[in-house]
Amino acid sequence: MPYRWPADTVLTRLELHVEDRWCHTCGGQLTVCDHRHRRLFTLNGPLHVVCKLAHCPARVCPAHPRTISPEAEPALAMPWWVLAWDVVCWLGHRRFARHWSVGQIRVELADTYQIRLSDDAIECYIHRYQQLLAARQHDPHLLAAAYADVEAVSLAIDGLQPEKGHETLYVVRELERKRVWFAEPLLSSATTEVQQLLVQARVWAEQLGKPVRLWMSDKQDAFVRGIAAEFPGVPHRYCANHFLRDVAKPVLETDSRAKVKMRHTVRGLRAIEREVLAEQSPPAPPRLPEAQGEPTRAPKAQAEEGPRDVVLDYCTAVRGILNDDQGGPLHPPGLRMAAALGEVHASLQRNLEVEKGGQPTSASRV
Ligand SMILES: [Zn+2]
DSSP states (O other), X not given: OOOOOOTTOOOEEEEEOOSOOBOTTTXXXXXXXXEEEEEEEETTEEEEEEEEEEEOOOTTSTTTTOOBOOTTHHHXXXXXXXXXXXXXXXXXXXXXXXXXOHHHHHHHXXXXXXXXXXXXXXXXXXXHHHHHHHHHHHOHHHHHHHTTTOSSEEEEEEEEOSSTTSOEEEEEEETTTTEEEEEEEESOOOHHHHHHHHHHHHHHHHHXXXXXXXXXXXXXXXXHHHHHHHSTTOOEEEOHHXXXXXXXXXXXXXXXXXXXXXXXXXXXXXXXXXXXXHHOSSOOOOOOOSSOOOTTTHHHHTTTSOHHHHHHHXXXXXXHHHHOOOOOTTSOHHHHHHHHHHHHHHHHHHHHHHHHHSOOOHHHHO
């Protein structure tokens, strides 16, 4: 459906000419025979593009009936499109690199660029963007260039279910260059259907002239049998991601239990703080340490800071350690907590040693 431009749209006029002014058949000079008017959205405002179409005026020339369009026109926008390339690229980037929703894109286009489009129109252009991207990813020349200095390819296949109840999308990826080679929605995970994708992967690798070093997938029967049949002798490893996902859960559960135990053991910070603040006289204005000092730093600062401040610094450091919840299964927070508490313990121990050998400090007493 053609775009309905509001009557008050202010358009910038842009004239495009045929650059090559000479007829390739008879050598005569081309003349302008017609105009094509197009209205386009660009990120810099709407354009009224006037394409000056040319032809060879010599009636006897075989090229006479041919109309030539300005070379610059497709660089601005594809035929029939209402969006120039810059807007289409912007759309694709927001949708696929930034994962914006169509509604979010619609609002941003209207607010920032005064481009008012329906959700349908945006979806249509996103679809076109995908088609262009897929064509580019499949381009044999570009693919050959991308794999020029790769000795062998490593392939992975996985089934993704975009939405519950929808058909599963089977994606074949190449891991050396981290590219999605292709994806097909399959209604069933039957061996024969999956087999077709594996055949396609073999054809791609053969066209690139690269051996397949490795296959990775989960343990689905269709994958295990299909890869063994289509790629005999190629090692097939089970995906580390699936393995990690399976192992992550019990690791985090154990880690979480360990944290609860440690927090249960290291208690009473507030009581210590209160006691220290009350004990000290003459009463100075109560001060909470600003930075979570390194526990090992505190004893060094002891000389200038008073013992009370040292104790408060220790309390702050320990509270910071107990509240630290960052980190996933590869860096479990409980392990970090245990290590940090160990350091505090060692630091306190050093204070006690000093007390045994030298003068007592109230910090070590506490
Ligand atoms: Zn001619």
